[in-house]
Amino acid sequence: MVERQITYFDLGQIARSGQCFRMYETAPGRFSLTAMDRYLEIRQEDDRFWFDCGEEEFDGFWAHYFDLETDYGGFIARIGKRDRYLQAAAAAGSGIRILNQDLWEVMVTFLISQNNHIRRIRQCVERLCLHFGEKKETPEGHVYYAMPGPAALADPDRLKDMGLGYRDRYIARLAADVAEGRLSLEHLKTIRSRKQTHQELTAIYGVGDKVADCIQLFGLHQIDAFPVDTWIKKILERHYPKGFPMYRYRGCAGVMQQYMFYYAISEKEAGERRQEP
DNA sequence: TATCAGGCCCTAG
DNA sequence: CTAGGGCCTGAT
Numbered sequence: 286m287v288e289r290q291i292t293y294f295d296l297g298q299i300a301r302s303g304q305c306f307r308m309y310e311t312a313p314g315r316f317s318l319t320a321m322d323r324y325l326e327i328r329q330e331d332d333r334f335w336f337d338c339g340e341e342e343f344d345g346f347w348a349h350y351f352d353l354e355t356d357y358g359g360f361i362a363r364i365g366k367r368d369r370y371l372q373a374a375a376a377a378g379s380g381i382r383i384l385n386q387d388l389w390e391v392m393v394t395f396l397i398s399q400n401n402h403i404r405r406i407r408q409c410v411e412r413l414c415l416h417f418g419e420k421k422e423t424p425e426g427h428v429y430y431a432m433p434g435p436a437a438l439a440d441p442d443r444l445k446d447m448g449l450g451y452r453d454r455y456i457a458r459l460a461a462d463v464a465e466g467r468l469s470l471e472h473l474k475t476i477r478s479r480k481q482t483h484q485e486l487t488a489i490y491g492v493g494d495k496v497a498d499c500i501q502l503f504g505l506h507q508i509d510a511f512p513v514d515t516w517i518k519k520i521l522e523r524h525y526p527k528g529f530p531m532y533r534y535r536g537c538a539g540v541m542q543q544y545m546f547y548y549a550i551s552e553k554e555a556g557e558r559r560q561e562p
Numbered sequence: 563t564a565t566c567a568g569g570c571c572c573t574a575g
Numbered sequence: 576c577t578a579g580g581g582c583c584t585g586a587t
Contacts, residue, residue: 303568399569405585406568450583455570493570514568546568 287336287343293357295380296329302381302547304503306394306407307414307432319414320350321387322431324423352382352506360537370524371541374548381543383508388470389463390432391504395496396455405448412447413438435463455491462489479507502539511538516549 296316300308307319316327325347326337336343348354361375397409417433438444441457449456462468468489476482482505486497498512511531513521521529534541 395568400567400582401569401584402567402586408585448584451570451581452583491570495569499568512568516568550568 287338287340289334289336289343290332291334291353292332293361293379294332294334294351294353294382296327296334298378298380298547299382299384301550302378302543303398303403303550304543305384305386306403306410319429319431321390322419322421324421324427324429350385352385355382357382357540360540363534363537364541365530365533368530371544374544375541377551378544378547381540381547383502383506383539383543385506386503387432388474388500388504389435391500392459392470392492393432393438393456395499395503396459396491397449397452398499399452399491399493399496401452409447409449416447417443435460439464452491458490474505479510482507502542508539509534509536511542514546516546517542520545520549 296308297310299305300310300316305318305320309317311317314329316329318325318327323346328335328337336347338347357379361379364371364375366372393413394406394410398406401409411430414430414432417437418430419433420428421431422428438456438460441454444453444457447453459468463470473482473485476485479501482501483494483497486492486500487494492500495512495514498510501507501510502512531538
């Protein structure tokens with residue numbers, strides 16, 4: 286068990302923020318997370334955290350996974366004092382961090398995400414893991430399923446019944462290309478230029494501008510990538526009719542995007558709770 | 563029943 | 576190159 290006090294870190298916000306789909310709040314203040322072939326349970330009380338793993342695994346893997354070395358207070362401090370909307374959004378989501386997820390996992394999950402709700406994305410991802418992922422067990426006896434690798438997802442016929450819809454062929458082709466060496470994930474990680482990365486990603490079947498930006502932000506940790514989906518589009522039209530001040534947030538625009546997106550979906554969920562008490 | 567959801571592909575002009 | 580139709584699926 287690893288105990289830490291961490292500011293600008295809130296697992297509930299991250300779990301709801303839509304950047305990872307295998308993190309769940311199982312009970313108030315209790316979270317479970319599956320990432321690649323690892324599983325972790327966490328308890329949170331305000332800024333205190335109990336990670337159910339050893340110090341070595343925490344320092345060697347999870348600390349970086351949760352991006353704990355980055356100063357998010359510094360990002361928030363850069364928000365314009367008169368930008369009341371972004372100030373409020375950042376206040377609402379100040380515990381969000383951009384996780385350092387596995388590139389392959391992000392590519393698959395965000396191919397699924399297109400034209401899709403978070404709940405259904407989760408279902409699809411879990412189904413893929415259950416059917417094609419390696420079965421694992423923690424020392425305490427908790428059974429979970431790892432994210433299947435490219436070779437396991439390369440056959441389009443096997444994906445047919447996974448409820449992916451038309452996205453199954455995108456995933457199958459991507460998986461086959463990676464498994465058979467036509468596409469190198471390691472190469473994608475080495476590209477310096479963001480524009481170049483974007484070009485190579487959008488060349489992938491099924492990856493458009495929005496999904497490419499998500500892969501860059503969440504899978505390659507290019508935190509100035511700024512995915513524009515229908516939510517962000519509406520927010521920009523409404524609150525930034527003269528344009529979002531991208532220059533102000535050079536190097537962290539993606540963090541601002543997350544604050545705005547989270548703020549928007551939180552309001553939506555609050556509205557839904559008001560409607561059905 | 564029709565519409566919608568965190569798009570993308572493909573074709574026509 | 577841009578606009579617009581079609582697309583899997585489950586929820587409302």
